[in-house]
Each structure stands twice: as structure tokens, then as C-alpha cells.
Amino acid sequence: MNLRARLTLLWVITSLLIILLLLGAGIFIFHQFSPSDQQILIEVLSPYRFHLLSPLFFLIFALIWGAKWFLEKYWFPLEQMLEDMELIHKVNPSLRIETRGSSQLKALAAKFNKMAVNTALAQNEIKKNINQATWRLEEEKHLFEALFENLPTGVIMTNPEGHILLYNHQAEKLLGKKKGLNPGLGRDIRKIFESSELEQVLQGLRSQLAESENVSERSFFLERNGRPLKSLAHALVNQHHLLEGFLFYLEEQASLGEFPDSQEVSLMQERKISNNIILR
Incomplete structure (x- = not known):
């Protein structure tokens, strides 16, 4: 019934x-x-x-x-x-x-029908904004990937434990293709660099970050394939001033001396950008 x-x-x-x-x-x-x-x-x-x-x-x-x-x-x-x-x-x-x-x-x-019409219009507007934002994000992503891959400086990004999250072609080129030493996603940066200074540098960055709110950085040298590499390590922090990872810049030391007007400016610009990196 x-x-x-x-x-x-x-x-x-x-x-x-x-x-x-x-x-x-x-x-x-x-x-x-x-x-x-x-x-x-x-x-x-x-x-x-x-x-x-x-x-x-x-x-x-x-x-x-x-x-x-x-x-x-x-x-x-x-x-x-x-x-x-x-x-x-x-x-x-x-x-x-x-x-x-x-x-x-x-x-x-x-009144309900009017509310339903307004809701449908709002949903369509939201979908339109989402599609536009997605399109812009994809465009920016492709632009970032293109710029990142064509940087004259090698760039490697790791998590707080030192495992690689991101690297570009120049970093792979500078570090060489030696088995076990070439960069790869998830690999330990300590094993890639083979530097006795690296652990001290990372520990120093952590200590400096704990004592000061300023984003810290330190430089050290590597030797790969008979060539000296200058590396700049930079600590990445989030909005709560917590460590999110490390950023490494790699440059051939000889290149810095031969091309002071281009390579030095490039490195200084990248360091300036990294000083403003705050992960959201």
C-alpha cells in the first residue's frame, strides 16, 4: 500500500x-x-x-x-x-x-526552480574557470619543462632525505653516464655525487635552517670525468618554515671562468630565484 x-x-x-x-x-x-x-x-x-x-x-x-x-x-x-x-x-x-x-x-x-537555474549557471561558470585554469596550468607546465630542460646549469631537486625528485638534461650531462653514478628518480644524491663534503653540507643546511628563518645555501666542489664541478646546495622550505627538500645547481668551474658575462649571470639569476622559493 x-x-x-x-x-x-x-x-x-x-x-x-x-x-x-x-x-x-x-x-x-x-x-x-x-x-x-x-x-x-x-x-x-x-x-x-x-x-x-x-x-x-x-x-x-x-x-x-x-x-x-x-x-x-x-x-x-x-x-x-x-x-x-x-x-x-x-x-x-x-x-x-x-x-x-x-x-x-x-x-x-x-523559488526552487530559480535556485536550480542559478546553481546550474554557477556550476557552468565554475567548470569554465576550471577548464581555463587547467589549460593555463598545462601551458605553464610545458613552458617550465622546456625552460628547465634547456637551462645551461644542471639542476637537481631532492626530498629532505636526499632522494632525487627532479633533474634536467644538463645535470645528467655534467654528471656523466657512468653506471651507478648517473642521476635517476628516487636515487640517493649521496651516491650520485660521491662527495665527502655533501653530508656535511646537508647537515649544515639543516642546522642553519633550525637556527634562522632565512633560506640557507652552501657551495662545494665535485670532480667528475676529470672536470671540477661547482655545486650550490639550497634548502627548500614551506610556508611553515619546515624543510621540504634540497635544490642543487651544477656548473663546470672552467665554464665560469671562460664565460663570466653569461654563465655567472645565469647562476646568479637562478640563485636569486631559489632564494624566493617557498613551497606552498
């Missing part, structure tokens, strides 16, 4: 109970009289029995009509509105609510 049938049955039962209650009250009052008074009452009221019963029939009709009016104007339209809202929420957001109920329910449906 659905909800509509249950409500109709409940209203009928309630109406019958009210009628039976009124009849019971009348019978109880009638039996309060003595038998002679009861006989007199019957003789007096008998000619007017239709007039006495007509209010009872009117009450029955009023209850039935009132139940029908309430169900058709309020309950059934409200039930249909709830079903339509469920369809809009789960199936098709473009659907709109239509009701034949009372003026209050019609006003409620109109």
Missing part, C-alpha cells in the same frame, strides 16, 4: 471514530434520563429525527471533502515535489518542478 492510500485510509478511519464518538456521547446522555423521561424524549424528538441527523450527515460530508481538499492541495503536490527534487538531484539537473497544489506550494516550486 502506497503513501497516498495509507493517508486516505487513515482519514476515513479518523472520521468514523469521530462519528462513533459523537454517537456514543449522545447514547450515554440519553441513558442518563429515567425510562419515563426517555419515552417522553423519544416522542418529542421522533418527528424531528431527520433534522437531528442532518448535522451528522453534514459532518461526514465535511470530513470527506476536507480530507480530499487537503490531500489534493497540499499533501499529494508536496509528495510529487519531493519526487521531482530527487530526480533533479540524482538523474537530470535540467528538470524543473511543476505543481498544481496551493499557491504557497507554487511559490515554493518557483
Whole structure:
């Protein structure tokens, strides 16, 4: 049995109970009289029995009509509105609510439809902004990758434990292709550099970072394939001043002397950029 049938049955039962209650009250009052008074009452009221019963029939009709009016104007339209809202929420957001109920329910449906239109417009605007932001992010990502790969300076980024997260082609070129010493994602930078100074440099950066809020950096030298490499180690911190990793710049020492106007400027610019790196 659905909800509509249950409500109709409940209203009928309630109406019958009210009628039976009124009849019971009348019978109880009638039996309060003595038998002679009861006989007199019957003789007096008998000619007017239709007039006495007509209010009872009117009450029955009023209850039935009132139940029908309430169900058709309020309950059934409200039930249909709830079903339509469920369809809009789960199936098709473009659907709109239509009701034949009372003026209050019609006003409620109109406000909900207006809200649904505004919500759809807002969602479309959000999707548009997300698509534009995604496109711009992809463009910036491709630009960063192109610039990163073509830097004249080798760049390696690691996590706080020293495992490589990112490196460019120039870093791979400067470090060479020797087995076990070439950079790779996830590899330990200590094994790549083979430098006795590296552990001291990293520990010094951690200590300096713990003592000061300034982003710290230190330089040291490597030797690879008979060539001296100058390395600049830089600590990366987040907005809470917590260590997030390390950034290493690699340059051939001879290159720095031969091209002071280009390579030195490049390295100084990169150091300036790294001084402003705060991971979000």
C-alpha cells in the first residue's frame, strides 16, 4: 500500500471514530434520563429525527471533502515535489518542478526552480574557470619543462632525505653516464655525487635552517670525468618554515671562468630565484 492510500485510509478511519464518538456521547446522555423521561424524549424528538441527523450527515460530508481538499492541495503536490527534487538531484539537473497544489506550494516550486537555474549557471561558470585554469596550468607546465630542460646549469631537486625528485638534461650531462653514478628518480644524491663534503653540507643546511628563518645555501666542489664541478646546495622550505627538500645547481668551474658575462649571470639569476622559493 502506497503513501497516498495509507493517508486516505487513515482519514476515513479518523472520521468514523469521530462519528462513533459523537454517537456514543449522545447514547450515554440519553441513558442518563429515567425510562419515563426517555419515552417522553423519544416522542418529542421522533418527528424531528431527520433534522437531528442532518448535522451528522453534514459532518461526514465535511470530513470527506476536507480530507480530499487537503490531500489534493497540499499533501499529494508536496509528495510529487519531493519526487521531482530527487530526480533533479540524482538523474537530470535540467528538470524543473511543476505543481498544481496551493499557491504557497507554487511559490515554493518557483523559488526552487530559480535556485536550480542559478546553481546550474554557477556550476557552468565554475567548470569554465576550471577548464581555463587547467589549460593555463598545462601551458605553464610545458613552458617550465622546456625552460628547465634547456637551462645551461644542471639542476637537481631532492626530498629532505636526499632522494632525487627532479633533474634536467644538463645535470645528467655534467654528471656523466657512468653506471651507478648517473642521476635517476628516487636515487640517493649521496651516491650520485660521491662527495665527502655533501653530508656535511646537508647537515649544515639543516642546522642553519633550525637556527634562522632565512633560506640557507652552501657551495662545494665535485670532480667528475676529470672536470671540477661547482655545486650550490639550497634548502627548500614551506610556508611553515619546515624543510621540504634540497635544490642543487651544477656548473663546470672552467665554464665560469671562460664565460663570466653569461654563465655567472645565469647562476646568479637562478640563485636569486631559489632564494624566493617557498613551497606552498
